[in-house]
Amino acid sequence: MSCWETLTDYGLRSIGIGERLLPRSDFTLCQQVVLIGSGMIWNVYFGLVALVTGFVLATAVALGKASGQTVTRKLSEWFIFLFRGSPLFIQFFFAYFAFQSLKSVSSVFDPFSAAWLGALIVLFLNTAAYSGEIFYGALRSVPKGDAEAADAYGLSGWPRFRRIIWPTMLRLAWPAYTNEAIFLFHATTLVYFSGFPAWQQKGDALYYASYFADKTFNPFVPYPILAGYFILLTLVILSCFGLINRRLNRHLPQEQRLRVKFRPNLIR
Amino acid sequence: MACYLTTAKHMALYWSFGTVLLLLAITAPLALAFGFGAAAAARSRFLPLRWFGQIYIAIVRGVPDIAFFLFFVIALDQAFEYIRHKVKCPDWDQPIRQGSDFVVCAAAKLPMGNAAQWVHETYGFFLAVLTFAIVFGAFAANVLFGAMRAVPRAQMETAEAYGMTPRQIFRRILVPQMWVYALPGLSNLWMVLIKSTPLLFLLGVEDIVYWARELGGSKTPRFTDYPHGDWRMWYFLALLVFYLCFTRVSEVVLERLMVRLTHGQATLGGEAQRKVAA
Numbered sequence: 405m406s407c408w409e410t411l412t413d414y415g416l417r418s419i420g421i422g423e424r425l426l427p428r429s430d431f432t433l434c435q436q437v438v439l440i441g442s443g444m445i446w447n448v449y450f451g452l453v454a455l456v457t458g459f460v461l462a463t464a465v466a467l468g469k470a471s472g473q474t475v476t477r478k479l480s481e482w483f484i485f486l487f488r489g490s491p492l493f494i495q496f497f498f499a500y501f502a503f504q505s506l507k508s509v510s511s512v513f514d515p516f517s518a519a520w521l522g523a524l525i526v527l528f529l530n531t532a533a534y535s536g537e538i539f540y541g542a543l544r545s546v547p548k549g550d551a552e553a554a555d556a557y558g559l560s561g562w563p564r565f566r567r568i569i570w571p572t573m574l575r576l577a578w579p580a581y582t583n584e585a586i587f588l589f590h591a592t593t594l595v596y597f598s599g600f601p602a603w604q605q606k607g608d609a610l611y612y613a614s615y616f617a618d619k620t621f622n623p624f625v626p627y628p629i630l631a632g633y634f635i636l637l638t639l640v641i642l643s644c645f646g647l648i649n650r651r652l653n654r655h656l657p658q659e660q661r662l663r664v665k666f667r668p669n670l671i672r
Numbered sequence: 673m674a675c676y677l678t679t680a681k682h683m684a685l686y687w688s689f690g691t692v693l694l695l696l697a698i699t700a701p702l703a704l705a706f707g708f709g710a711a712a713a714a715r716s717r718f719l720p721l722r723w724f725g726q727i728y729i730a731i732v733r734g735v736p737d738i739a740f741f742l743f744f745v746i747a748l749d750q751a752f753e754y755i756r757h758k759v760k761c762p763d764w765d766q767p768i769r770q771g772s773d774f775v776v777c778a779a780a781k782l783p784m785g786n787a788a789q790w791v792h793e794t795y796g797f798f799l800a801v802l803t804f805a806i807v808f809g810a811f812a813a814n815v816l817f818g819a820m821r822a823v824p825r826a827q828m829e830t831a832e833a834y835g836m837t838p839r840q841i842f843r844r845i846l847v848p849q850m851w852v853y854a855l856p857g858l859s860n861l862w863m864v865l866i867k868s869t870p871l872l873f874l875l876g877v878e879d880i881v882y883w884a885r886e887l888g889g890s891k892t893p894r895f896t897d898y899p900h901g902d903w904r905m906w907y908f909l910a911l912l913v914f915y916l917c918f919t920r921v922s923e924v925v926l927e928r929l930m931v932r933l934t935h936g937q938a939t940l941g942g943e944a945q946r947k948v949a950a
Contacts, residue, residue, distance in 0.1 A: 489919040490912050491867040497881065498908035505905050593739065597874055614742055623750075627743040634739075 407434040418442040418606050426605055426615065433625065436616050440629050443609035444637070449520075450527055450608075451589040458531035458588075465536030466573075470543050480536070487533030492526070492591055496598030499526045519600035527595075531588045535581060542577035543569070575652040582645040586638055609633060685883040689914070692869045692880060695801060700865065702805040704858075707812025712842075714817050729813050744803040745875050800875040808865055815857035820846060822853040852933045852942075859926040866918055870911075884911055 413423040415438060427435050468480030487495070503516040516522045546569055554560075554568040574581075593610040596602045602611050609630055616626040714725030823846055831845045873881035884907035934942050 485920075486916065490915040491870045493867075493870040493873075494881070494908060494911050494915060497884075498905065498912055501905040501908055610739060610742070613739070617742065617746060621746070623743045623746040627739055630739050 407432075407438075410434050410438050414438045415442055416445075418445050418608070418612075420606055428619075431616060431620055436612075436626055437629055439612045439616075440609050440626060441633060443607055443612045444633050446595070446606075446608035447589060447592045448637070450524060450592040450595060451585075453524055454527035454531050454592075455585055455588055457528050458535060461528070461532035462535035462539055463570075465532060466539035466543055469536065469540045484533045484537050484540075487530050488537065492530055493594055493598055495526050495530065496523060496594060496600065499523075500598065500600055517600075518603065519595055523595040523600050527588065527592065530591070531584065534587070535577075535584050538577050538580045538584060539573060541580075542573045545576055546572045571652065578645070578649050578652055582642065582649070585641055585645060589637055589641065590634065681883070681887055685880065685887060688880045688883050691797070692872070695797075695804065695869060695872060696865065698801050699804040699808065700862065702801065703808035703812050703865070706805055706809025707814075707816050710809060710813035711816035711820060714813065715820060725813070729810055729817065740807050741803055741871055741874060744806060745799050748799055748802060796875065800872055803875065804865075804868070808861065811861055811864075812858065815854050815861060816850065818857065819850040819854035823849045852930075855926070855930055855933055859922075859930075862922060862926070863919055866922065867915065880911055880914075884908055 410432070411434075414435065416422050417426070417439060426439070465480045465483060468476045469484065471477055471480075499522055500517060503513055503522050506513040507517055516525070550568055550572055551564075554564045559568065593608060596607045596611040602608075605611075605615075607615075613626040613630040617623045620626075710725045710728050712725070713721045714729060716722045716725065827845055827849060828841060831841045836844065870879070870881050872879040885904060887903075887907060931945075934945055936942060936946075
């Protein structure tokens with residue numbers, strides 16, 4: 405079987421299009437590269453959707469933590485502590501079993517115990533908590549002069565936030581937020597290794613990598629392939645976030661701009 | 673209820689909390705030692721050693737660490753068996769990799785095929801500790817490398833002016849002063865280490881996640897005196913609370929440690945402490 409046929413058979417295997425049965429013996433390098441790459445679709449899906457939705461909640465949580473109202477502040481603080489203080493792995497397990505028990509209450513919760521929605525919710529809340537803390541830190545370091553200038557121009561309420569505070573907050577938070585985004589994409593590999601099962605062997609990249617490692621007893625091929633894919637993904641994220649960073653900093657002189665520095669990834 | 677919570681299997685669950693704490697207690701110093709070695713290597717003036725340190729630090733970046741956990745356990749296992757195979761069976765002529773099988777002679781098997789159950793478990797635990805130490809060693813190395821560079825240059829120059837050798841400077845000036853710069857990074861790492869302990873489950877050790885799944889699953893009256901439905905949700909809730917408490921206690925302790933380490937340092941924090949005391 406040529407490599408092109410493998411690509412058409414297994415290229416979209418992780419979302420259920422193409423050949424149903426996974427290869428069982430005589431694994432070629434091409435099959436491993438294609439299937440693991442096919443699994444990356446899920447990693448990108450989880451990461452991208454959680455990042456975009458999490459961004460909105462994170463802004464809200466950051467504002468909540470900085471707000472003067474005790475109830476809002478306490479709620480945001482507890483939310484952040486809850487998701488930053490416990491392992492994501494346990495959160496996945498807990499969410500899966502919680503959704504399982506909710507299933508018997510009402511059939512509305514049926515899709516929640518599937519990975520595409522249930523795991524996404526956990527990732528969304530998790531990244532919202534982590535980025536919320538980053539945004540809160542940035543919010544506190546918005547220069548006093550900026551806010552005073554906004555007051556002097558007669559801006560208040562929503563326009564003041566939208567046009568002065570928010571852009572500066574984002575600009576200050578961006579380097580740290582870039583790292584958070586990279587962590588998040590790496591954390592997506594945990595999905596199919598916790599409670600959420602892979603239905604009909606539609607898994608993510610790590611799922612297929614460990615499938616091959618288990619079948620061939622040779623970790624030296626699939627895991628480096630996986631590593632290669634993730635390094636590529638990391639580079640793509642870095643360049644996208646770098647572009648946004650350039651835009652956020654465009655009004656500043658060159659040497660004052662905050663540079664995005666990639667720091668090592670850590671589990672959560 | 674009290675009877676239910678003290679069945680033999682629950683005792684195993686409580687012991688597995690001990691396993692987690694033991695893992696932390698062994699891994700943290702080991703990873704710190706790895707990290708210290710790698711950071712010192714990355715600063716070395718001997719080029720291959722410096723490359724080794726820098727590559728070790730760099731390689732853990734950019735790749736999800738769970739992949740490392742899955743990779744290292746098999747790779748380390750095979751590496752040990754390969755070395756033992758080379759030493760113990762020199763006249764073995766068949767290839768070790770036969771297609772998708774990894775074949776070594778019987779004497780080189782680790783642990784021995786006839787070993788007791790606890791040897792197998794300890795070996796698995798040992799592999800897990802080593803994997804954690806390798807991965808977290810790289811993170812610690814990165815933190816310590818940065819901390820070594822953060823020690824004020826003037827301190828080192830003063831030491832040179834006193835005629836100390838590079839080795840003396842490293843031991844007496846650099847190492848005692850770097851901790852205050854390293855602590856924020858290291859405490860962050862400690863939190864991350866706590867939160868990565870459930871990954872033990874993936875490495876095949878019977879840890880708290882294993883027991884929580886085992887005990888929480890529905891039980892029928894045929895197999896147990898205490899039948900119940902699917903309680904896994906509550907078991908994982910308990911684990912969640914355990915981890916939350918653990919991180920909270922760690923935060924408080926590390927905060928105190930930071931105050932102590934800042935004492936008498938040439939930093940803003942140290943200066944503030946001095947002013948309060950004076």
